[in-house]
Amino acid sequence: MRDEAEFRAFVEVNGATLLHAARLLTGDHHRGEDLVQTALTKVYLKWDRVDAPLSYARRALVNAHIDQTRRRWWGERPTETVPESASGADDVDASDQRDQLRRLLAGLAPRERSVVVMRYYCDLSEQDTARTLGIPVGTVKSSCARALARLRVDLPSPLGS
Numbered sequence: 001m002r003d004e005a006e007f008r009a010f011v012e013v014n015g016a017t018l019l020h021a022a023r024l025l026t027g028d029h030h031r032g033e034d035l036v037q038t039a040l041t042k043v044y045l046k047w048d049r050v051d052a053p054l055s056y057a058r059r060a061l062v063n064a065h066i067d068q069t070r071r072r073w074w075g076e077r078p079t080e081t082v083p084e085s086a087s088g089a090d091d092v093d094a095s096d097q098r099d100q101l102r103r104l105l106a107g108l109a110p111r112e113r114s115v116v117v118m119r120y121y122c123d124l125s126e127q128d129t130a131r132t133l134g135i136p137v138g139t140v141k142s143s144c145a146r147a148l149a150r151l152r153v154d155l156p157s158p159l160g161s
Contacts, residue, residue, distance in 0.1 A: 003047070003048075006047075007043075007044055007047050010043075010053055010054075011040060014054055014057065015036070015040075017122075018036050018039065018040070018057055018058070018061060019032055019033065019036050020032075020121065021058070021061060021117055021118075021121055022035040022036045022039075022061055022065070023102075024101075024105055024113075024121055025062070025105075025113055025114065025117055026068075027103070027105060028102075031068075035068070038060070038064045039057050039060035039061040039064055040057065042056075042060040043057045043060060055131070055132055058118065058122065058132050059132050059133065059134065062114045062118070062132070062133055065110065065114065066110045066111070066114070069110045104154055104155065105117070107150070108147050108150060108151070111133075111135075111143055112143050112144075112150070113147070114133060115129060115133065115140055115143040115144050116144065116147045116148070118132055118133065126141060126144075
């Protein structure tokens with residue numbers, strides 16, 4: 001039997017973290033929200049059988065993202081976003097840095113992006129990342145090394161300067 005209150009508490013505690021990870025994976029706030037909704041639906045359906053719901057949710061997030069990137073989509077894709085007015089230069093700089101990070105992550109292959117997000121945003125060890133993504137530790141290491149090398153090449157200037 002599903003414990004609705006326990007699931008709601010899980011979403012309240014982990015929802016923002018999952019959303020941020022999803023936005024990093026997709027590079028878009030709205031697609032990130034859809035991705036989290038898909039992952040949480042999967043978690044909810046297996047809630048009574050899942051021992052580690054956060055790990056399961058992360059795995060569902062990554063799997064759903066990879067599934068979505070495999071599908072061809074012929075709809076509109078915005079090429080530029082109009083920034084909202086910011087209250088100060090620091091807000092603009094922070095927004096520019098986040099935008100630059102999202103663009104750089106979007107240039108990575110889905111698996112590389114997943115490894116980088118799990119390792120550095122979710123702060124998982126190589127072993128936990130491998131377990132979450134269902135891949136060998138060696139694949140985590142090599143994917144991470146390739147992704148970081150590509151990010152270093154593509155990074156025009158250090159973030160924050």
